[in-house]
Amino acid sequence: SVHLNDTVNGVAVDPAVIVTTLVSDGGLTGVSVASDGTLAVPAAAPAGSYTVRYQICDPGQDPAIGCAVADATVLVIDATITLSKAEGAHTDVDGSGADSAGDTVAYQYAIAAPATNGAALAAIRLVDDKIGTLTVATPSSGDANGNGLLDPGETWLVTGLYTLVQADIDAGSVTNTAYAEGAAGSTTLQSNSDTVTAYLAGPPAPALALAKTWTFVTDANGDGKAGTGDVIRYAYAVTNTGNVAMANVSVSDVTNGNDPA
Structure with a gap:
């Protein structure tokens, strides 16, 4: 804001009270100044240094003493990246x-x-x-x-x-x-x-590996072998050996009467 150092009769200005008007654009066509002291420069302004003159007035004072004129230097830089x-x-x-x-x-x-x-x-x-x-x-x-x-x-x-x-x-x-x-x-x-x-190198290559193990839950006759009446538990370890995530993985097992061997 150009009002940062502005005073009227030695008192710092209050942007909410004072009236700000543009006196001279200094050749910077289209420039404007808001009541809060913000200078708006047109987007197509030519590069260069400009001196913009504006006036601030305290409407509660006599215009003869309640107004002040100030200059602001505006540097317009033509730059892109x-x-x-x-x-x-x-x-x-x-x-x-x-x-x-x-x-x-x-x-x-x-x-x-x-x-x-x-x-x-x-x-x-x-x-x-x-x-x-x-x-x-x-x-x-x-x-x-x-x-x-x-x-x-x-x-x-x-x-x-x-x-x-x-x-x-x-x-x-x-x-x-x-x-x-x-x-x-x-x-x-x-x-x-x-x-x-x-x-990415290599197309998506989905792959799964399965390892199956078993243990006794109940060895009815204590012979250490799976037999009629014994209860066994199977465990399945499914490993993703491919290079993509797998969803909805399931295991299907059909016993044939000879398992475990």
Whole structure:
């Protein structure tokens, strides 16, 4: 707000009481000033420095002494930021020979500032809907002068790692979207969004393994062998030996009179 340091007759202004009017736009066509002191600059305003003059008046005082005129300097910066994203290497963390939960996929991000930008961009961040938010203080390359600012004409390269989850394996692919942010003065700029689909190595391969064991519940004659009148209990261990989650698993067992052997 331009009212932060404004006074009328030596008293700090109260935006809820004073009346604020624009006196001169200083060449910044379309600029406006609200009663709370907020300056609104048109989106298509040409880059440059402008001096905007406004007047504040306390309606409860004599206009001769209850009004004051002040100037505000408005700096309009013409700047943009762009992002491109590409799939990188897959790392087989568990050594299974195929993509599986816990393995990682690397993504390469190129964050660029056009050479026509009117200012360097600070506070560069990368926002990926799978990886999260990465604050880019030092890119892997591209910061030519090492000043930590995305200068006009620079392209920063950044790597992000995503850890696969079982849902990705079940789907056979993973899709994520990212964008970059940078600050020009007090204004945060957001880049375009870029979406990449990474297809996972090896198609979904469902498989189950079954192991069956038995124990006596009652050995009627105590001979240690299963016989007429004895009661036995079967246990079934079902193991998912594939690479996808399995649902509605059931076991069907038909005895033939010879089990257990």
